[in-house]
Amino acid sequence: MMNMKKILLLLGFVVLGFIGNELSAQKIFATRNGKIAFAAPSDDDVKAVNNEVTSRIADNGQITFSLLIKGFKFKYAEMQDHFNDQYLESTKYPRADFKGMVQNLTGVNFSKDGTYKVTVKGDLTMHGVTKNVSANGTIEIKGGKPVATCQFTILMKDFKVDASSVTDKVMVDVNCQYQ
Amino acid sequence: MKNWKKTILIIVLIGIIAAGAVIAYVYLKPHRDVTKEKGIALTAQALYDAFKANETDANTKYLNKAIELSGEVLDITTNQDGNTVVNFKTNDPLVVINCTFKTAPGALQPGDKIVFKGICTGYIPDANVVINEGVLVK
Structure with a gap:
């Protein structure tokens, strides 16, 4: 009798486990080579691009971006060194991370090609500072694969970056094509 | 006068x-030219093991250094600006060493054993160690 109960209990857990798995099954799109660029609005030379952005977007709205600060390539080597050594201190803080959620997910159909306007909210960590940020962007579904694009502004002082001799803000341009 | x-x-x-x-x-x-530098020679697996074990220590050893990486090619892609990217296999199916070439390496196939030299920009946990501005050594 004891054994019977145990077996039933076990079976119950197994069944629950399966249902749980089904409910949590979600589609995740990822890239290791997304693209994020930034530019200082006041100086055309101050711009850089990073082609090694790791990003994941799930059809439940979770979205993450991670990049390595030393992966930003500038046209001028001296600016790149200055950016790494003086401003972002990339040896001490090598990575920037964003973890957030697509707010208006109901408008996005991941299995139907089209362009959807979205708002993303979440925590951006860089230079040892974490700040809640929000930005408008688009998710385009093309051949069943999403492309996320977004432009937003980062104020240097929000992340305790002292680049006042160059700029007090940068415009950030996100373009990630997922697999 | x-x-x-x-x-x-x-x-x-x-x-x-x-x-x-x-x-x-x-x-x-x-710009820094990795072809003129002597790289730290190690395998893709050893590099991942170092970052997985202790990211801070591994950063001290490998961040911003020229790395001469040997290992097996998992896949070959191009990034969004057209540069060749090779992912090296590790024993974790979710983690690769993500290597971007600054000059095209010629024809490569998944499964090839190659040596790549580039500059290590760091580690993204549960995803990849990143090396860029690289060239094919052999």
Whole structure:
């Protein structure tokens, strides 16, 4: 009798486990080579691009971006060194991370090609500072694969970056094509 | 020529030379060329193991250093700006060493054993160690 109960209990857990798995099954799109660029609005030379952005977007709205600060390539080597050594201190803080959620997910159909306007909210960590940020962007579904694009502004002082001799803000341009 | 005129001329000249030197320093400094550096030789697996075990220690050893990486090619892709990217296999199916070439490496196939030299930019946990500005060694 004891054994019977145990077996039933076990079976119950197994069944629950399966249902749980089904409910949590979600589609995740990822890239290791997304693209994020930034530019200082006041100086055309101050711009850089990073082609090694790791990003994941799930059809439940979770979205993450991670990049390595030393992966930003500038046209001028001296600016790149200055950016790494003086401003972002990339040896001490090598990575920037964003973890957030697509707010208006109901408008996005991941299995139907089209362009959807979205708002993303979440925590951006860089230079040892974490700040809640929000930005408008688009998710385009093309051949069943999403492309996320977004432009937003980062104020240097929000992340305790002292680049006042160059700029007090940068415009950030996100373009990630997922697999 | 009067002495004070000479002095002013010299000061102006020094100023022009100094400004020129600053401009040259900022705008003409060449980008780092990994082909001229001796890389730290290690396998893709050893590099991942080091970052997985202790990211801070591994950063001290490998961040911003030239790395001569040997391992097996998992896949070959191009990034969104058209540069060749090779992912090296590790024993974790979710983690690769993500290597971007600055010059096209020629034909490569998944499964090839190659040696790549580039500059390590760091580690993204549960995803990849990143090396870029690289070239094919063999």
